[in-house]
Amino acid sequence: MPVAEMGSEMSSNLQTTPTPLFALVDVNNFYVSCERVFQPKLEEVPMVVLSNNDGCAVARSAEVKALGVKMGTPWFQMKDLAKQHGIQAYSSNYTLYGDMSSRVVEVLRAFTPNLEVYSIDESFLQIETALKQYQDTIELGQKIKQEVKDTTGLPVCVGIGASKTLAKLANHLAKKHKQFVGVCDVNGMAKEELYQWMSETEVGEVWGVGKQIAKKLKAQNIQSVFDLLQASPQAMRQQFGVVMERLCYELRGTSCLQLEEVAPAKQQIIASRSFGKLVTSQVELAESVATHVARAAEKLRTQNSTAGALTVFIQTNPFKQNEPQHHQSVTIPLADPTDNTLTLTNAALAGLKQIYQANFRYKKAGVILNLISDKPTAQQSLFEDIETKGKSAHLMKAVDEINMRFGNAFIRSAAAGTNGTKEEWQMRSNNRSPNYTTKWDELPVAR
C-alpha cells in the first residue's frame, strides 16, 4: 500500500475511540547506572554488571556497548577485550536495584497515577491528563527526565506514542539518536519524518519481534519497521499468530494493549540457579532443590498466596554439545494448596527422585510453584458470558449445528451450560468420574 493511503486509513481507524497517549520511561543501562550513583568515580569508566556466579554480562555501560559487546556475553569470552579497554566488572546487587527502581516509580507517580510498572527499569505512563499542565509532550518528557535525575541520580529516556509499541519505538529512538536529547515523541512528529526513522530502524527492534520472527520477516524482505508497517496485519496473523497481528495494529497507531495499572496476580514463582560446578549426585541436587523451595515458599508467603502444584526440574549444561543431555521436569499436584515449606520440600524431593538419573552431569536445578488463581476456567467464563450477555453468537452457531445434525434431541458439552443454573452446571461438572455412565439420551434436553 502506498504511504499516502496508509495515513488516511490510520485516521479512519481512530475515529471511533479517543486516542490514548503513552509514555515509556526507561532507565539507561539500569544496573550500571545504579552502581554509578553510589560510586561516581565509575562515571565514564567502561563497565559491566555480571549475572549470578559472575557468568555473563547482564548490563553494559555505553562505552562497552560501543565496543560491540552483546547482552549476555559470557565474562570469560570478553576477558581479553576487558584487559585491552580496562572494562570493570561488578557482581550484581539486586536488592539495591530493586530499591532504586521503587524510587524511580515514586517520582513518576507524581506525574500521573495512570502508570504501569512494566519491569525493574521501565514504566508506561498514560499522559493525556498530565499533559494539560505542559506546553507540549517534549516539555513534559524533559521534566520527567530531569525530575528522575535530580531525585535518584539515574538517567532516563522518554518515548511517547499513541500505542505502547509506538512508545517503545520512540524510546528506542530517544536512546539511539542524540538529537532527541533523551525525549522522543513519534505522535507529534510529521508522518514523513516518522516513516523515515522507521525505514532506518531494523524490524527486530520492534517490541515483540525477536530473533526468530525477525529472521522469517527478513526472508520475505520485511527488513525495517516501515516494511512491517506496510505489511497486512491479516497476513501477519496467518503466519505468526494473533500476537503479531496486534503488534501490527499497534505500529499503525491503533492501541490494542492497555495500561495495566494493577499488576495481575502471578501465576508462578520460580527459584532456580546454575551450579558453580557440575553436579552428579542426587544428594547434592536435593540440597539445592531444598534451598530453592525455601526461597520460593518465602516469596509465596510474602504475597499471601498458596501453591496448588509444584514443578521440579534439573538440566545438564546445554552448551556442552558433546556431553549427553538430560532436561526433565515433573509436576506434583498438591491435594491441599499450601505455603508450608516442609510440605513443599517433601513434594519437591519426591519429584526429584522421579526424574533424577545417575551418570549425567547437571548444571542447573530449580522449582516452580504453580499458584492457585481465581481466573475462571474457559467453561466458567463461557457460562458467565451466557449469563451476562445472553447466548453468544458462536455458541448459538454450535447449537444450530448440533441441532442440524442430530435433531433437537439434546445439547451436550459446553452447550449444556445453557441448561439450568450455574450450580447445576457445576454439580454436573463435579460429578464427572471414570464410572460416570450417563448415556447420551439421559443428558439434559435443550429447552
Next chain:
DNA sequence: TCTGGGGTCCTAGGACCC
C-alpha cells in the same frame, strides 16, 4: 465405502520480554 465431534486437561515446546 462410510464409522461423532466438541470440550477439557495436561504436557511440552516455542516465542517473546527484561
Next chain:
DNA sequence: TCTGGGGTCCTAGGACCC
C-alpha cells in the same frame, strides 16, 4: 575451565470425557 534468572502468552497434540 568459565555461558543468568524470572516471567508471560500461544499453540499443538494426546488422553479422556460425554
